[in-house]
Amino acid sequence: MELDYDQRIINETNRFDLVEDLNELPPIFHYWSNRYLRPQLEKFGFSHPDGFFAYYAKEAIKTHHGSMRILSIGSGNCDTEVRLAKTLRKEGFHDFIIDCMDINQTMFARGLKLAEEEGVTNHLRFLKADFNSWESQQSYGLIIANQSLHHVVKLEHLFAEIKKSLPPEGYFITSDIIGRNGHQRWPEAVKVLKKIWQQMPPRYRYNHQLNKEQKKYVNHDCSSDSFEGIRAQDVLPLLIKNFHFETFIPFANLILIFIDRGLGPNFDVNNPEDIAFIDRIHQLDxxxxxxxxxxxxxxxxxxxxxxxxxxxxxxxxxxPEFCLRQ
Structure with a gap:
């Protein structure tokens, strides 16, 4: 039975109430990202997502005369926004405000505490709003969506409001998920994963989130009871329709199954056999x-x-067009 919107809100809020560190990932993820993703990003002038947000924040401030307002959509615990504020301050930028938008008051409380500890409360504002129904009241030189678009049901509405809020010289930037809904894989990727599953040792198949061995690859739909990846497959087509890209960095499909929270703890960064397996999956990907x-x-x-x-x-x-699934 399809859950209604209000029940999904409750499920989503309850789940994130308990998550204090959204960025906690197994060591094998950091091995992969440092070896393969980081060099790709450094070609663009940054090394990681935080650097990406800071890079475009500085670009926006430089082209924006006077004080600038930044909007972060789905800011959660506001740790990204606190780090961004600290980076901008350290590099001599002081005349900016970051509006942190989220629906979760528990996460806002953690964000306020962190901002106080880091001394940047004067740069952060907390905007309680549902991005599915939010209506813009401001002009923003920079709008950030950090791992939030794949939680949005009404993407068309949100993108229309972003377009209303953005001046011609402003930037809309995102680090997000553009795969199949619910973090599933499309059939062509499932076919490859099933072959890999048959060949890999049982110790690689233990799922630490489910606390059991997955003898067969399960293409689980994470959107069945929440907003997790609910319209992920629509994100890229709608971005292409509504905006013009300046920087476009797509990456990763198969590899994420093995380096994320479920299977990732199975791989020891000090074990050559484990590292060789991850390297092979990356190259195939x-x-x-x-x-x-x-x-x-x-x-x-x-x-x-x-x-x-x-x-x-x-x-x-x-x-962008080549990366669309036809």
């Missing part, structure tokens, strides 16, 4: 994405209302 056999499921992108004279791509072949 890249080959299949560049061939167009499977599509990236993650995206970091910077967008504006008007076309850019210089679209920056992670790989010449991986254009």
């Amino acid at each position: 890249e080959e299949l994405m560049l061939a167009g056999t499977i599509q990236p499921t993650q995206l970091m992108a910077a967008m504006q209302l008007n076309p850019s004279d210089n679209l920056r791509l992670r790989h010449p072949k991986l254009t």
Whole structure:
């Protein structure tokens, strides 16, 4: 039975009430990201998502005369926003306000405490709102969506409000998920994963979130009882329809199954056999994405209302249109 919207809100709020560190990931994820993702990002002038947000915050401030307001959509515990405020202050930028938008008061309380501890409360405002029904009352030089778009049901409404809020020189930037709804994999990726599953040792199959061995690959739909990935597959098509990319960095499909919280703890970064397995999956992932056999499921992108004279791509072949699943 399909859950109604209010029940999903309750489930989502209750789940995140208990999550104090949204960024906690197993060591194998950091091995992979530092070896393979970080060098790709450094070509663009940053090393990690926090650096990406700071890079475009500084670009927006430089082109924005006077004080600037930043909006962060689905800010959660506001740890990203606190770090951004600290970075901007450290680099000599002081005339800015970050509006942290979320529906979860418990997470806001953690965010306020963190902002007080780090001395940046004068740069943060807390905006309690549901991004599915939020209506813009401000102009923002920079709008950030950090791992939040895949929780949005009314993407069309949200993107319309973002367009209303953004001046021509402003930026809308996101680090988010663009794969199949509910963090599932499309059939062509499932086919590859099932083959890998048959060949890998049982110790790699233990799911630490479910506390059991998965003898067969299960293509689980995480959106069945919450907003987790509820319209993830619509994010990229609607971004293409509504905005113009300046930076487009798509990445990762198969590899995420093995380095995330479920299976990731199975892999020891000091074990050559485990590292060799992760390296092989990454290489296969890249080959299949560049061939167009499977599509990236993650995206970091910077967008504006008007076309850019210089679209920056992670790989010449991986254009926004090429990464759409047809």
